[in-house]
Amino acid sequence: MNFNPWHLVIIAIVALLIFGPKRLPEFGRYVARMLREFKSGMNDAVDGQRQPQTGDSPPIDASAAPPMSTQQDGTKSQQLCQQCGSVNEYDSTFCRKCGAKLS
Numbered sequence: 001m002n003f004n005p006w007h008l009v010i011i012a013i014v015a016l017l018i019f020g021p022k023r024l025p026e027f028g029r030y031v032a033r034m035l036r037e038f039k040s041g042m043n044d045a046v047d048g049q050r051q052p053q054t055g056d057s058p059p060i061d062a063s064a065a066p067p068m069s070t071q072q073d074g075t076k077s078q079q080l081c082q083q084c085g086s087v088n089e090y091d092s093t094f095c096r097k098c099g100a101k102l103s
Contacts, residue, residue, distance in 0.1 A: 079103075 019027050078087050081095035088096055
C-alpha cells in the first residue's frame with residue numbers, strides 16, 4: 001500500500017473534526033510527552049543492559065553472601081540479587097536493577 005501526503009491531510013482533517021481546534025494542540029502535547037517518556041524509558045533500559053562494570057572494586061560475588069541480612073533487632077532489612085549483586089528491599093520480589101526474581 002502506498003502512503004502519500006494526501007493520506008496525512010485526510011488524517012489531519014479527521015482528527016480536527018473529532019477533537020476540535022481547541023483540544024487538538026493539547027492532544028498533540030500529550031502524545032509528544034508520552035513518546036518522550038517512552039523513549040527515555042527505553043534508553044534507560046538499554047543503557048542499563050549495556051553498562052559495563054567499571055571501577056577499582058572487584059565484582060560482587062552474590063552467591064557467597066546470604067540472601068537476606070538481619071539487623072540487630074531481628075528485622076530483615078535487605079537482600080542481595082544473586083545475578084547482579086545489587087541490594088534490594090527485603091519485601092521485593094524482583095531485583096530493581098536487573099529484574100531477576102529474588103529468592
